[in-house]
Amino acid sequence: MMDKKKGKDHSLAQAAQPDAGRRKILKGAGAVTAASTLSVPMILVPPRANAATELNMIAWYGHGEPDMVEEFEAMHNVKIKAKYYAGGDNMLALIAQSPPGTYDLVLSDGEFVKLLKEAGYIETMDPNAYNMGDLFDEYARFEPHWMGDTLYSVIVRFGYLGVSFNTEIISHQEASDYNILWDSKLTGKVGHFDWHLPNLGCLSLRDGNDKPSPFDINSAQWSKLQETTLSLKPQVGGYFDYGGTFASLKNGEIYAMCGIGDWITGVVRKDGSPVDSVIPKQGGIQWTESYSIGKGSNKQDLAREFIRYITSPKGQVRSIQMAAYPGMSPYKSGWTAINEANPEEAKRQRMTFDGPNCIDDLREGRIHFRQTPVQQSLEDWNDFWSEYKNA
């Protein structure tokens, strides 16, 4: 106290001296101003302990958007940074070009999990750490995610691909047969989502290649499939990317497409357009999306937490209604939760416990897992697709 008082007296005495004193006072005032100016931003900066951790994800568009991750981010004070890809090949290339550990979470389609594992891009996973017991039997041990007894990916959502159509032009009954695509009223009005795998898969089903799989076909079946596909060419109105597919169905430019499903029409319908999707009598293709933990990630615990969250009832409600494109839940508790949260959506996506539901299609053997060609190379299918586009 005395020192402080002395100091105060001393400065007052100095201030009383006219020459050197004024300069010193100005200097002191300057220092105080500078110090306070510099300290203002320090006040605005939150303490370092509260800074959010970043969790890097590589995924299809939509999975890192607020409607999917904001709750988890708030719960764990984490910021999810998403890198979006368009297609499994693109995903593999992006990971190949990045140093190990770049991505903590890898969302992939089921058929790419094996390739991710073979390339050494993902970690093994402990099945006991996830809600595996809650899965429907059909997904309890989903073959593409397991290599022997080791788990590499945990399923989040799935959907079916068949025929999507304009309900004002085509009836549900008509759309329930792939042959509708050759109908004269659809000349120039059949569209393609520009990816050979789902298109050729559906047309392979139309040819009757359902055993063992529309993607496991011999050379005679492959020749027939090429013939079938080329015969569709006069009907084709265009080949579209994600945005183009939405636009062409919405503005009525295209009446029918094969190889897509509710993941597109579910969103277009929300805008009031008369479109729907159906699984034709010859069968449909299934897509799945699942999370793996990136090899070399130093936030594996947090990544595991996120997977637990997104496969939990709360996370599944968000996943089922994802703004970018909807998807069905393979978790029983996910079905219960969506029936409570949004019964209409549960009914629309056929996730109801009473009456026929989407799992029944699997049980009846009508749905086939989308995969890369078994007896031909991916390059053969791709080359043919380019030929078809040029025909």
Next chain:
Amino acid sequence: MAPTENTHSVQDMRQRRQVTLYGLTWSMPIVVWQLIFFVFPLIFLFVISFWLVKNYRMVPGFDTINWIKMFSKGYFWDTYWRTLGYAGVATIVTSILAFPCAFALAFKVSPKVRRWALFFLIVPFFTSYLVRIYSWQIFLNDNGIFNTLFALVGLGPFQLLNNFFGTLVGYLTLCLPLVVVLQLISLANVDRTLIEAAHNLGCGRLRTVFQVIIPLAKIGIILGAVFTFILTFGDFVSPYYLGGSKPPTLSILIIDTTKSGQQWPRAAVVAIVMILTLLTIMFASVAAAYRKRT
């Protein structure tokens, strides 16, 4: 040779060398720029065309398989000739449509109107090309604005989207304003006394246009055409979003090649063929533009 003459010529040579160095210094940025952003990437593109793809990764090497594969595919050549044809048609249509507009702006309107017209020709470039192309879909689709108007007079509906017409509309959106500006600059610099002289010598209006004005504005007209060809030959947006990728062009083929299997080396083959084609067209056109009349 007299000593003074000799001294003069040495001085001239020194001066010329100085001028060259001076010029070199000033032109260095563009040289460096072209080296870094054109020559080196081009060399790299050529090199990777010999690489291979294994497990979705490019593996350095020297294998001609990519060249053989692409050149042996019928669809590659179909796409090549189609793209060449599309760009050629777009060049002719754009140049023909642009000329009357540029002519009117150069000779028939007041400087004030010309300035406003220039402003409105530049304004479209303020917005994204992709957005402009998407907005065309609203006009061109089966239930779009044009077909609605046609329906009012009992016509249509016409297929305006997902065909070459749609692609051409996109190409014109991209190039027409630019070509009008290039032609306008050239036409505005035509010596008016030569036009008057032609008229005084009894040359009719149409003949003056074709035999006096067009030859004098040749450089701008050809440059406009070259720009149209270059821009449309490599354009991806219009053939994809207005043409429905049906049938595809070389730029779409590049996308297809990289999308499935990550075949960047094969895409490099397509890209090199495109660059060589454009260089040939460009050199031939520039030579034609600057060729003196014999």
